[in-house]
Structures are given as structure tokens and as C-alpha cells.
Amino acid sequence: xxxxxxxxxxxxxxxxxxxxxxxxxxxxxxxxxxxxxxxxxxxxxxxxxxxxxxxxxxxxxxxxxxxxxxxxxxxxxxxxxxxxxxxxxxxxxxxxxxxxxxxxxxxxxxxxxxxxxxxxxxxxxxxxxxxxxxxxxxxxxxxxxxxxxxxxxxxxxxxxxxxxxxxxxxxxxxxxxxxxxxxxxxxxxxxxxxxxxxxxxxxxxxxxxxxxxxxxxxxxxxxxxxxxxxxxxxxxxxxxxxxxxxxxxxxxxxxxxxxxxxxxxxxxxxxxxxxxxxxx
Numbered sequence: 001x002x003x004x005x006x007x008x009x010x011x012x013x014x015x016x017x018x019x020x021x022x023x024x025x026x027x028x029x030x031x032x033x034x035x036x037x038x039x040x041x042x043x044x045x046x047x048x049x050x051x052x053x054x055x056x057x058x059x060x061x062x063x064x065x066x067x068x069x070x071x072x073x074x075x076x077x078x079x080x081x082x083x084x085x086x087x088x089x090x091x092x093x094x095x096x097x098x099x100x101x102x103x104x105x106x107x108x109x110x111x112x113x114x115x116x117x118x119x120x121x122x123x124x125x126x127x128x129x130x131x132x133x134x135x136x137x138x139x140x141x142x143x144x145x146x147x148x149x150x151x152x153x154x155x156x157x158x159x160x161x162x163x164x165x166x167x168x169x170x171x172x173x174x175x176x177x178x179x180x181x182x183x184x185x186x187x188x189x190x191x192x193x194x195x196x197x198x199x200x201x202x203x204x205x206x207x208x209x210x211x212x213x214x215x216x217x218x219x220x221x222x223x224x225x226x227x228x229x230x231x232x233x234x235x236x237x238x239x240x241x242x243x244x245x246x247x248x249x250x251x252x253x254x255x256x257x258x259x260x261x262x263x264x265x266x267x268x269x270x271x272x273x274x275x276x277x278x279x280x
Contacts, residue, residue, distance in 0.1 A: 001031055001082070002053030004158035006151060007096070010196035011050055022046070025158055026053075031078035041085035048203065049086050050094040051079060056162075058100070058122045062251035068121050075125035080132045083141055092142040092209075093133065094199060099149035099187050101127040104254020109219065111260045112147075112211040120251040130211075137209070144202060145211045146195075147259055153192030153277060165189075165222065166229050166274065173230065173237050183223035183241035187257040188215035191273035198267060212263055216270035219258035225270070232275050 002008040003023030012023045022044065029040060031053050041049060055074040060067040079095050086093040100123035101116035118124045133143050152164035163171070172179055198214045220228075223241040230237055244253055261267075 001025075001029065001049070001051050002158075004161070005052055005156040006153060006161050006164070007156075007192045007195065008052040008158075009156045010153060010192045011052055011199065014193075014196040014200050015050075026160065031081065032073040034077070034081040034084070037081045038085045038088060041082070041091065042089045045089045046091050048092045048094065049082060050199070051082055052096060053078065054096065055125070056098075056122065058120060058253075059250045061122045061125070062120055068125075071122060071125045072128075075122075076128045076132065079129040080136075083133050083136045083143070086143075087136065087139060087141050092144070092203070094144045094146065094203070095129070095133055097130050097145060097147045098123070098126050099147060099257035099259050100254060101130065101147070102254055102257050104185075104256045107256045109256070109258035109260040110213075111262050112213055119254060122251065123254075143209055144199075146199065146202075147211065147213050148190045148195055148215055149187045149257065149259055150189040150215075151192050151195070152189060152274070165225070166277070169226050169229055170233065170235075173235055178238035178240060179226065180240045180242045180246075181221075181223040181226040182244045182247065183221045184243045185253050185255055185257075186219055186221055187254075188217075188219050188259055189225060189270040189274070190215045190267075191270065191277060193276075194267050194273055198264065202264065207263060210263075213259040213261045214264065214267065215259050215261065216267045216273050218269045218271060220270070228271055229274065229278075232271070232278055232280055 004025040015021050055071040061071045101118050102110050103117040103119045116127045118127050226239045
């Protein structure tokens with residue numbers, strides 16, 4: 001699900017070579033429609049259901065009650081209906097969550113078993129989506145919950161697919177003589193191609209069901225990542241470090257939300273993945 005999104009397209013590519021993949025996007029299914037989801041999934045009885053559909057407009061969700069209701073439908077009801085359908089069909093569910101389920105008070109980063117404590121509406125919807133999956137595991141649901149953060153990679157075909165941070169910075173560098181980037185929010189960037197590959201390896205491995213953190217190595221701030229981007233791209237531009245509170249953003253962000261992967265082989269540094277993405 002979310003097959004034409006930024007992550008969904010990479011998942012389809014990685015799983016397709018020796019599996020029969022049905023890629024559903026908004027045009028094929030509405031994940032907030034319980035009866036439709038249960039019917040479609042129980043009809044085809046897949047081995048695996050991967051949910052790459054999500055609401056992630058953090059500030060819109062905070063500023064608008066209407067957007068918050070939409071976020072709850074997509075991020076809470078959607079995973080619940082998918083989990084119920086997977087239980088009926090005997091399928092394994094993979095669902096993606098976020099570092100924003102944490103409050104950012106832990107400066108050393110978060111391991112898979114740390115207790116979430118979201119500080120914005122978006123984070124709350126993702127946390128409640130997680131809780132539903134955990135609760136249904138007691139009914140026999142087979143599941144992998146993958147937390148990740150700061151996705152970048154090729155833009156998806158979906159009209160809902162958003163440009164990633166690096167694409168935005170490159171575009172802005174063509175329009176402005178200098179740029180600003182937040183330097184007091186630390187977390188990990190994740191290359192969608194690497195995440196998709198790691199997801200497949202997780203399914204094919206023997207790690208067992210549960211919560212996993214999959215991110216590229218090298219936690220950094222938005223500012224440090226922007227500086228690295230322009231260095232790799234060979235672009236000379238001034239990047240000014242600012243604090244997040246200087247921006248008029250409705251939603252609070254966690255200051256330290258680096259995810260620590262304690263269960264799986266570590267992914268390569270984000271700089272190496274970024275170099276590949278840029279074709280350098």
C-alpha cells in the first residue's frame with residue numbers, strides 16, 4: 001500500500017524480482033475503508049502486506065483539526081484495519097513508524113524498547129497506530145513494526161509524494177544566495193532504496209517479529225546534512241545554522257530523536273547513500 005509513494009516505489013522494485021507483487025496506491029484502495037480493506041486482502045490472501053501509506057504533514061496536522069482527523073484515519077484506523085485483515089487472511093503485516101513517537105529528551109538516542117512519548121499531533125497518531133498493532137499481536141497477528149526517519153530518495157509517482165529535504169535544499173540553492181537550516185534537532189537520515197532492501201532482508205531473515213529501527217548510520221542535524229549535501233554536489237553556497245524555534249512551525253519537534261538499531265546489521269552512512277542518490 002502506498003505503492004507509488006517515495007518508499008512504496010522502492011519496495012515494489014526490491015520485492016518484485018522473485019515475488020508476485022500487487023502494488024496498491026490511493027486509486028486502488030482506501031486504507032480508511034475497513035470493509036474494503038478486509039474484503040480485498042482476504043480475497044487474495046497474500047503472504048505479506050506492507051503498509052507504506054501514511055499521513056506525514058506534521059505542521060498541517062498540528063494547525064488544523066480537519067487535518068488531524070485525516071491523520072488519525074490514515075495513521076491509526078488504516079493500520080488497525082490492515083492488521084485485522086492480515087489476521088483473517090493469515091498474512092504478515094509490515095508497518096512503518098517514525099522517530100517522532102519519541103519526545104527527544106534522551107540525548108543518547110532511542111532503542112527499540114524505549115517507551116514512546118510523542119510531543120506533537122502527528123507523533124501521537126503514529127504512536128496510536130503502533131499500539132494497535134502491538135495489541136493485536138496478542139490475537140496472533142504476525143508483524144514487523146519498522147521505525148525510520150528523514151526519508152530521502154527518488155520521488156514517487158503519486159501526486160501526494162513530497163520532495164525530500166535534499167531536493168528542497170538543491171532547489172532553494174538555485175533561487176537564493178544563502179540558505180538556513182535547523183541545527184538543534186538531531187536524528188538520522190534514511191535512503192529509501194536502503195530501507196526497502198533492509199525490509200526485504202528482515203522478512204527473509206530469522207530475526208523474528210517485533211519492533212525494528214532501520215536508518216542509515218550517522219545521526220546529524222538538518223544544518224550538518226545541508227552542508228554535506230552541497231559539499232558532495234560541488235555547490236558553493238552559504239548555509240546558516242539556526243535554532244528550530246526561529247521558524248514559525250505549528251508543531252514542536254523532538255530535539256534528539258536519533259533511532260538506535262540494536263537488532264540488525266547497520267546500514268551504511270547516510271553520506272555514502274546521499275552520494276549515490278546524487279550520482280556522484
